[in-house]
Amino acid sequence: MKRLLWLSVILALGMGLLVGCKQATPAPTEAPQPQVEEKATEAPQEQPTEAPQAKEIVLTIGFTESKTGRLNVSSGRQAKGLRLWIKHINEAGGIKLSDGTVVKFQEASYDDESSKDRVQELYTKLITEDNADFLISPYSSGLTAAAAVIAEQYEKVMITTGAASDSIYKQGYMHVFQIYTPASRYLTGAIDMLKEADPNLKKVAFVYEQAKFSTAVVEAAKAYAEEQGYEVVLFEGYPSDTTDFGPFINKIVESGAEAVLGGGHFQDGSTFARQLYEKQAPVKAVVLLVAPPEPDFAELGEAAFGIIGPSQWEPQVQYTPDAAKELGIDWYGPSNEEFIKAYEAEYNEEPSYHSAGGYAAGIILEYAIKKADSVDPQKVKEALEATDVLTFFGRIKFDTTEEAHGLQIGHEMVYIQWQKDDQGNLVKQVVWPKEGATAELIYPLPR
Amino acid sequence: MKRSLWTLFLPVLVVLAVGLYPLLTQQDVHRETSFTLLRAVALAASLNIILGFTGYVSFGHVVFYGLGGYVAFYLVAEKGWPFWSAVLMGGLAAALLAFLIGAGILRLRGAYFALVTIGVNEAMKAFIYNFQPFGGPVGLTMNFAVYKAYGGPRAVLWMTYHWLFVVTLIVVAVSYWIRVSKFGLGLLSIREDEDAAEVMGVRTSWFKTWAFTLSAFFPGLVGAIFFFRNASIEPHDAFPLHVSIESIVMVMLGGQGTVIGPILGSIGYQWMRVFLLTNRLLKNIQLAVAGGLLLLIVLFIPAGLVGWLRRRFPATRRFLL
Numbered sequence: 001m002k003r004l005l006w007l008s009v010i011l012a013l014g015m016g017l018l019v020g021c022k023q024a025t026p027a028p029t030e031a032p033q034p035q036v037e038e039k040a041t042e043a044p045q046e047q048p049t050e051a052p053q054a055k056e057i058v059l060t061i062g063f064t065e066s067k068t069g070r071l072n073v074s075s076g077r078q079a080k081g082l083r084l085w086i087k088h089i090n091e092a093g094g095i096k097l098s099d100g101t102v103v104k105f106q107e108a109s110y111d112d113e114s115s116k117d118r119v120q121e122l123y124t125k126l127i128t129e130d131n132a133d134f135l136i137s138p139y140s141s142g143l144t145a146a147a148a149v150i151a152e153q154y155e156k157v158m159i160t161t162g163a164a165s166d167s168i169y170k171q172g173y174m175h176v177f178q179i180y181t182p183a184s185r186y187l188t189g190a191i192d193m194l195k196e197a198d199p200n201l202k203k204v205a206f207v208y209e210q211a212k213f214s215t216a217v218v219e220a221a222k223a224y225a226e227e228q229g230y231e232v233v234l235f236e237g238y239p240s241d242t243t244d245f246g247p248f249i250n251k252i253v254e255s256g257a258e259a260v261l262g263g264g265h266f267q268d269g270s271t272f273a274r275q276l277y278e279k280q281a282p283v284k285a286v287v288l289l290v291a292p293p294e295p296d297f298a299e300l301g302e303a304a305f306g307i308i309g310p311s312q313w314e315p316q317v318q319y320t321p322d323a324a325k326e327l328g329i330d331w332y333g334p335s336n337e338e339f340i341k342a343y344e345a346e347y348n349e350e351p352s353y354h355s356a357g358g359y360a361a362g363i364i365l366e367y368a369i370k371k372a373d374s375v376d377p378q379k380v381k382e383a384l385e386a387t388d389v390l391t392f393f394g395r396i397k398f399d400t401t402e403e404a405h406g407l408q409i410g411h412e413m414v415y416i417q418w419q420k421d422d423q424g425n426l427v428k429q430v431v432w433p434k435e436g437a438t439a440e441l442i443y444p445l446p447r
Numbered sequence: 448m449k450r451s452l453w454t455l456f457l458p459v460l461v462v463l464a465v466g467l468y469p470l471l472t473q474q475d476v477h478r479e480t481s482f483t484l485l486r487a488v489a490l491a492a493s494l495n496i497i498l499g500f501t502g503y504v505s506f507g508h509v510v511f512y513g514l515g516g517y518v519a520f521y522l523v524a525e526k527g528w529p530f531w532s533a534v535l536m537g538g539l540a541a542a543l544l545a546f547l548i549g550a551g552i553l554r555l556r557g558a559y560f561a562l563v564t565i566g567v568n569e570a571m572k573a574f575i576y577n578f579q580p581f582g583g584p585v586g587l588t589m590n591f592a593v594y595k596a597y598g599g600p601r602a603v604l605w606m607t608y609h610w611l612f613v614v615t616l617i618v619v620a621v622s623y624w625i626r627v628s629k630f631g632l633g634l635l636s637i638r639e640d641e642d643a644a645e646v647m648g649v650r651t652s653w654f655k656t657w658a659f660t661l662s663a664f665f666p667g668l669v670g671a672i673f674f675f676r677n678a679s680i681e682p683h684d685a686f687p688l689h690v691s692i693e694s695i696v697m698v699m700l701g702g703q704g705t706v707i708g709p710i711l712g713s714i715g716y717q718w719m720r721v722f723l724l725t726n727r728l729l730k731n732i733q734l735a736v737a738g739g740l741l742l743l744i745v746l747f748i749p750a751g752l753v754g755w756l757r758r759r760f761p762a763t764r765r766f767l768l
Contacts, residue, residue, distance in 0.1 A: 118724075120604075120676070153600035
């Protein structure tokens with residue numbers, strides 16, 4: 001009897017393990033049914049010369065989305081942008097290659113829970129089980145760094161969006177391509193803007209959130225400001241959960257700073273802006289990361305007025321085919337209006353720069369496949385390296401040196417400022433760069 | 448009742464089954480699934496030394512995981528140390544921290560001890576945020592050249608897997624040794640009644656400090672292995688309180704104070720998480736479902752799976768420890 005019991009326990013354990021291993025290998029989420037006749041993982045063979053047959057292949061785009069956890073809003077918008085691109089390209093009949101092959105796309109995605117814990121596991125599944133042909137990064141630099149190791153293992157091209165940190169691209173990875181302007185150039189444009197607005201401005205203060213992204217941004221901006229002859233009178237970080245900025249504002253006032261740059265994320269950035277207003281800190285310009293471009297920032301009311309923020313993309317930005325012609329590069333993809341209209345029709349919300357980044361990642365992959373005239377990963381990689389194109393999201397060009405392969409060098413940030421329209425309502429206006437500006441910069445702050 | 452050798456074989460067999468599966472199939476995807484499982488087993492089994500055997504709830508146990516990760520990452524990425532020595536140093540750094548603070552905070556009992564361990568985790572996180580050699584808030588990133596020296600990312604992912612497998616087996620063996628040794632008996636007596644144990648001649652502070660040190664050493668090793676293959680480390684990822692809480696849940700699910708309990712608990716818990724995460728019907732409410740399931744388990748089998756089996760079927764006590 002005892003032996004029987006013991007055997008049954010072992011048997012149950014064994015079964016449990018087997019089932020566990022099997023179940024732990026999940027199916028991709030809601031991938032649209034492939035309209036496939038043939039699934040290609042390599043370059044299509046050359047077609048016979050007489051009558052090119054229309055062959056359709058469906059490529060799988062693999063990515064993880066933070067459906068839960070702290071990154072879910074931004075990551076969700078990024079995924080929405082990407083899904084919209086997949087829908088558009090398939091509706092448009094796919095990409096037609098010169099040999100007659102029609103390339104369409106489907107997605108395979110999982111929830112990474114905003115955590116590094118499973119990113120490598122999920123990307124391995126995407127590549128080996130879902131046979132992803134091309135990868136899009138998760139949202140945020142930390143998760144992308146973990147995914148990049150897997151992409152590199154399988155030599156899969158991964159287009160990163162929502163991953164601004166420079167360090168990932170300076171580690172020798174050869175298959176990772178960045179769409180966003182890197183952190184090191186997030187605030188440098190703001191320094192140029194201030195220089196043009198007021199050549200007499202000399203003293204600047206950096207007050208920033210002690211987090212990976214914001215610290216990387218301000219360190220690069222500080223170096224640039226000093227290079228430009230500015231005196232950095234204050235350089236101080238605050239913990240992420242800071243709610244009382246009084247001591248920092250006092251230090252800003254004491255230091256005699258004329259402009260304040262910094263911030264970090266939405267919560268702390270908006271609190272900082274509000275308290276700067278309440279204390280009537282006598283500064284001429286305030287530039288904060290992340291918070292100002294969010295539409296919710298307007299809820300601060302008067303405190304939002306005049307605040308400047310960098311953004312990867314804004315609905316008002318105007319990149320046009322004519323601008324591309326002037327630069328002597330290709331124009332590709334929909335116009336800004338077309339993208340915004342389609343996005344609003346699909347999701348019933350205004351797109352943020354995360355949404356635009358997701359869509360742009362797809363557009364760049366599409367452009368590279370077209371240029372390569374092939375779906376062979378190596379040829380697409382070479383096409384990406386040669387890419388220099390203007391899209392609704394801005395200019396995209398990648399660093400091809402070994403030291404910083406894949407780093408974005410073409411895209412520029414835009415800077416928005418909260419201003420008032422004729423009725424006195426707060427509206428976002430693009431104030432820099434000048435060629436894309438929709439309004440004049442309000443300077444100095446009316447305080 | 449005579450203890451069967453199965454009390455050792457069963458836990459080892461379970462870990463071997465999970466660990467060998469990818470080695471047999473040579474499938475990367477199985478390797479990744481087993482990596483997550485083994486990592487959970489190693490963390491839960493080492494936490495069990497202080498939580499299950501000694502009865503001290505260490506809520507901030509992830510501090511050792513993060514510290515080990517940071518020390519090893521720094522040594523490999525910045526100082527060019529060989530991987531094995533850096534991993535060992537990661538474990539030793541975690542053990543040293545536990546030894547130093549253990550002498551002080553293990554005087555506290557119950558909720559006070561639990562609160563202090565959370566404080567230690569937060570303090571370490573704040574320290575790392577301001578410690579420039581470890582990159583401050585930006586953290587550290589691994590240069591690809593380091594991976595190339597080990598044969599490229601594929602080789603690194605397999606190598607780290609082998610390491611974790613071995614570490615997990617050692618954790619299980621150490622767990623078993625503690626459970627059946629005189630040292631373990633001392634710990635169990637502390638768990639049951641610390642004052643009585645002291646009166647009976649158990650050097651409680653010495654026992655507790657060593658239990659705490661041992662239970663910190665292995666998370667240090669696991670953190671070192673995990674962050675090396677992750678290619679980057681930053682304070683936010685290195686000290687996540689939820690990993691601590693999950694470890695406690697895994698220990699409780701399987702049965703605290705047993706050798707095989709935390710192993711089954713962590714495999715069951717992780718399996719459930721992956722299943723819910725990728726199940727088409729449940730994936731959007733996976734956290735709510737996981738919470739509900741845990742609530743039911745805690746309500747109906749508070750002693751955990753192994754505790755319940757041992758009580759319900761006394762015959763199982765011979766081979767379930």
